[in-house]
Amino acid sequence: MRIFVTFILLITNLTLQSTLLHSIAIFEVVPNTAILIIVSYAILRGDIEGAFTGFFAGLLQDIFFGRYIGLNAFLYMTAGFICGKPFRDFYRESFLTPLFLSGVATLCYEIAFYFTNYFFRARLDFLYYLNRNILPGTVYTLIMSIPLYRIVYAINAKLEAYEKARRRLF
Amino acid sequence: MDFLSRHKRAFFIIMTIVCLIAAVLTLGFKFQPTLFHNTIGYLVAPLQNGVTGIASWADDKFSFLFNSDGIKNENEKLKEEIEDLRLQNSRLKQTEEELEELRALYRLEEKYQDYPKIGARIIAKDVSNWQHIYIIDKGQNDGLEKNMVVLASGGLAGRILETGPNYSKIMAIIDDTSSVSAKSARTEDVGFVKGDQQLSSSGLCKMEYIDANAEMIEGDEIITSQLSEFYPTGLTIGTVKEIRTDQSGLNKYAIIQPAVDFKNLETVLVINRNFHEEYLDTLGDAYVGTQEE
Numbered sequence: 316m317r318i319f320v321t322f323i324l325l326i327t328n329l330t331l332q333s334t335l336l337h338s339i340a341i342f343e344v345v346p347n348t349a350i351l352i353i354v355s356y357a358i359l360r361g362d363i364e365g366a367f368t369g370f371f372a373g374l375l376q377d378i379f380f381g382r383y384i385g386l387n388a389f390l391y392m393t394a395g396f397i398c399g400k401p402f403r404d405f406y407r408e409s410f411l412t413p414l415f416l417s418g419v420a421t422l423c424y425e426i427a428f429y430f431t432n433y434f435f436r437a438r439l440d441f442l443y444y445l446n447r448n449i450l451p452g453t454v455y456t457l458i459m460s461i462p463l464y465r466i467v468y469a470i471n472a473k474l475e476a477y478e479k480a481r482r483r484l485f
Numbered sequence: 486m487d488f489l490s491r492h493k494r495a496f497f498i499i500m501t502i503v504c505l506i507a508a509v510l511t512l513g514f515k516f517q518p519t520l521f522h523n524t525i526g527y528l529v530a531p532l533q534n535g536v537t538g539i540a541s542w543a544d545d546k547f548s549f550l551f552n553s554d555g556i557k558n559e560n561e562k563l564k565e566e567i568e569d570l571r572l573q574n575s576r577l578k579q580t581e582e583e584l585e586e587l588r589a590l591y592r593l594e595e596k597y598q599d600y601p602k603i604g605a606r607i608i609a610k611d612v613s614n615w616q617h618i619y620i621i622d623k624g625q626n627d628g629l630e631k632n633m634v635v636l637a638s639g640g641l642a643g644r645i646l647e648t649g650p651n652y653s654k655i656m657a658i659i660d661d662t663s664s665v666s667a668k669s670a671r672t673e674d675v676g677f678v679k680g681d682q683q684l685s686s687s688g689l690c691k692m693e694y695i696d697a698n699a700e701m702i703e704g705d706e707i708i709t710s711q712l713s714e715f716y717p718t719g720l721t722i723g724t725v726k727e728i729r730t731d732q733s734g735l736n737k738y739a740i741i742q743p744a745v746d747f748k749n750l751e752t753v754l755v756i757n758r759n760f761h762e763e764y765l766d767t768l769g770d771a772y773v774g775t776q777e778e
Binding site for chain 2: 326327329330331332333334335336337338342343344345347349362363366370375376378379380382383384385386388389392393396425428429432433436438440443444447448452
């Protein structure tokens, strides 16, 4: 049940992110809702589930929009794994954890993407890419992080209630 | 789950190695797990199609609310433009007849207006801010294959990278990794039109490896050259906006304004002939790659 719901969530996110979110893009920058969902998932459920969700979300994005498979899968999986490490140590209702972790995760993801796809092709103008692509992307993603955390939190709460009910039957 | 919890780090390392191997296989050896791609694409492409359809329906229905004054002015302007275009059209028809006769004289085959074309709609655009990759709603079931050329509003838009049963992935010419063999229509100077991430935010691209003694000026039309292995010759790419000399002072490069408006791209035409296959057939066994990707 949880796997099914996560799958539907990831596919919906990919569909909406590649179609509707472009119409609310600012300066040609689209918020990276995939990484927001993964970080929220990792905060709520821990590192293993965060890592698996990240792996499959990255795989989906690679299949559709990548020249080769593996980079997005690896980066999102790392984000899920690392952000899931402190999941027992923070209150879930606080909004600072997802805000901070999403910002750091998006920043690292964009820098890693630049590094592997641009730096190694002799596009060494890092400051330009920082100002035009990386920082606007991070800021816009940060703005969307809280609403998305609430959505994932609500979905997760319903799933946990459902699982609790199922366990009580036995 | 307990087993997983105890061996987290090992699993993480194993999955990292899997990702690395997948990247090496797909990038280095160009191995594409097409069955896997096609399954996922087959499921998701109709969803993207549906969402884009709903969005453009809503746009159609509600745009008049915001635009009624503009629509009247636009109407007037369009009527004037139609009159101008009618005049131009009749003049061009006469020129076209003359051109037909001259071409028949030189026995030139296959003007590109005669290539079989299939119309398609863009249903999704890449989510990362670093690439310009689009998904269109036609695929192998409509006869499209890899490396087919994509046109939009009279200019070159890109080419197909991959196809699935009901979708295709195309790469725009302003994408950072795209490179098209091109020449100036007037002076026949060859070069390569490459996309650049820094220019593509304003919708421009650049033309490199132009000979330093070339006589290109601003406003020159750039078309695909006959040296290309993916694109047929004579397709309009754009016009020269600016010419600069690079830092070494030996080469010139030009900033090109493409004929296609990539910010508002919605419908494209795919040429239904695989020029890459034809090129490979002419070479036989002696296939050597060019600067194009």
